[in-house]
Amino acid sequence: MKKYSEMTPEELKKEYEKLLDSYKKYKYQALSLNMARGKPSPAQLDLSMGMMDVLSSDSDLSCEDGADCRNYGVLDGIPEAKELMADIMEVNPNNIIIFGNSSLNVMFDCISRSYSHGVMGATPWCKLPKVKWLCIVPGYDRHFKITEYFGFEMINIPMLPTGPDMDMVEKLVSSDDAIKGIWCVPKYSNPTGNSYSDETVRRFARLKPAAPDFRIYWDNAYTVHHLYEHNQDHLIEILAECKRAGNPDMVYKFASTSKISFPGSGIAMLAASLNNLEDIKNTMNYQTIGHDKVNQLRHVRFFEDIHGIDEHMKKHADLLRPKFEAVINILEKELGGLGIGSWTKPFGGYFISFDSMPGCAKQIVSLCKKAGVQLTPAGATFPYGIDPKDTNIRIAPSFPGLDEIKSAIQVFALCVKLASIEKIMNAAGVKEAAKAGDKAADKA
């Protein structure tokens, strides 16, 4: 098929009419499909139901150092959970703290602590006239919302196939001491699905921040979340690399079992240098007596070790892979060669990132919604919800069933075509036709 940009106005109009017919048929079906959030499917959750059996009223709930997991105590996690999580995080167990059920909460607390009390003795951020934060875009909306909540000025850094634009990161971080941090999802990134190159990680570890309390917020949420057994991204371990580079304290690394066991009932962790851990534990001492050790024990007894995690993640992959492949195949089939969008083909994680022609994302999401397909709101992958070019859409194929995904992506591809033709016709000055078309699709 011809690229849309090479079609004549007449060809475009004809194509548009045809697409509109299909769109009307979809609307008539009153679909209700949700591709908005990166939630595991019920079948994925079923994989961890055995976790409900590993502890019973006959179990000894002592951990390996003898502490009774049912009682108060143990601020930073039981030893066997530290060991398992250290293997997931690829760090020394001594560099780990185990938290509650939410790594997002751990990140929030890190920022809240830095805001009220400062990082390792530095001035609390609430006492500074301005705090700035680097946000790799497109990125994770909940990250951006935390820094927005604290009133930080967020600066967009473009995500490239190798990771963030490191020239820009280096220049900003070394020249402005109001910049206190950067949000990163380094592996199978949310939403692009690609991973930082070796060079990118090395350059991160060698940053020369103007602010001594600058920290890399390294949210390794998808560290073991591969889709394939052999085609896997590999990421250089950032703590070790920072240590090699003479910047041992520059990074907080986060992860959780949310998309390994049960989201909301998993365990979260943070890895960092001993200096950072001491600083963090100093606050934790006031904050809590300890986190849920019974749940830590439950996870260790169920997964046993990193091999158990790996085998478990293969089962997740078997459920997720066909969904990712279905999305990519349909996009390829429906949109390939039309020149109206591009999309990522990740080896892991939870998302596929779609980039439309400039100025089309909102309209695509809106058309989808009217046809019963809920997507992540356009703009959500940018700070303040503002995508300057209005191109990025995050596709989350994990939760719906395979058939639903296929229907939803057919609708999505159709909406991409409709919105693109509207845009091209508008740009070409064929305004009447475009307006008519626009109205037609909206009202179809």
Place this chain on the structure above:
Amino acid sequence: MKKYSEMTPEELKKEYEKLLDSYKKYKYQALSLNMARGKPSPAQLDLSMGMMDVLSSDSDLSCEDGADCRNYGVLDGIPEAKELMADIMEVNPNNIIIFGNSSLNVMFDCISRSYSHGVMGATPWCKLPKVKWLCIVPGYDRHFKITEYFGFEMINIPMLPTGPDMDMVEKLVSSDDAIKGIWCVPKYSNPTGNSYSDETVRRFARLKPAAPDFRIYWDNAYTVHHLYEHNQDHLIEILAECKRAGNPDMVYKFASTSKISFPGSGIAMLAASLNNLEDIKNTMNYQTIGHDKVNQLRHVRFFEDIHGIDEHMKKHADLLRPKFEAVINILEKELGGLGIGSWTKPFGGYFISFDSMPGCAKQIVSLCKKAGVQLTPAGATFPYGIDPKDTNIRIAPSFPGLDEIKSAIQVFALCVKLASIEKIMNAAGVKEAAKAGDKAADKA
């Protein structure tokens, strides 16, 4: 027996020598007894082991509104957990948020949120030149440590048999808008074990704070933690009373199942007016996707309803009551009539509070420690760890076995006597004897 204050110096010296002999014998036994923290005993934890069986791999983990407790979502708690916890907290389920495993963490977060973002639109406390906080003394060390961590100026309010000195509270709260809160453990208070009178609660509800963002931090930690079936303290419900008094937003009420099921693996909750809840949820939206719903479900399936809680708490009481009674009986037998100390006789909670003669508490705790009996550090029940009169000692009889408690309290009573005689002799100017005695007990 004669009051110590009525003994002649010779009688005192003779008594002291006799006591010192007993003390030496205890030291020789190399005891290792810990009466320091309010931890449930293993036998109490065993009462909740059935909670490990109520969910299995065959269970439907949906809650009553159909939400899958295994997945993301539900910010403020599942409906059935809200209902159960509302009954424990004696409030409407709509006035509740269910949190994670630690009510201390919920309190910390309330203060942290108020510090960084303010209460319901008021100026964030971090932007104020000074924040002050009322602390009822003796009280709970972990409360005081939170307000110390945030740099608030803490003001001591004496705890009376009816609750805090309300004349003082009313005067301070209504005259100083830097006072933003007060820590309360209104029922079976930590450490005195007594409860606020009806009049006290009514006066709390009718405070006229100079600061609109003043909040009562009502930590109802021991709401269902009775020792007796009939001799139970009753507390007027503060939310309802504040509403009646036209102060609906003035209170945050906290509780948890830490000493009902498993400390550290229970669930925590906050009750407040809808205005406050909206304010709090606005922050929670940035902080987390939700708390552990599987654990909420586990608690509901195990306890079923408030009757189940009540029956369960009777079993706790059966284990705790003999320990409390042993402490009180031994104190009565050993110290009754000597005029060297007083102690509380609570109907619930986790503590007995002991007041020595002024200036003796540290020495008593120190003598106990040397004889192998670990008590909560003297001063811990006061802000900054400073008990101005050096009299208060918190006794926590829940964790050790009954025989251990008996031994520990025998040692404690002995140390009270030793320290008291030292004090009296010092005061009477019998300095040489006292010094010799002091040294003798220290080195015995």
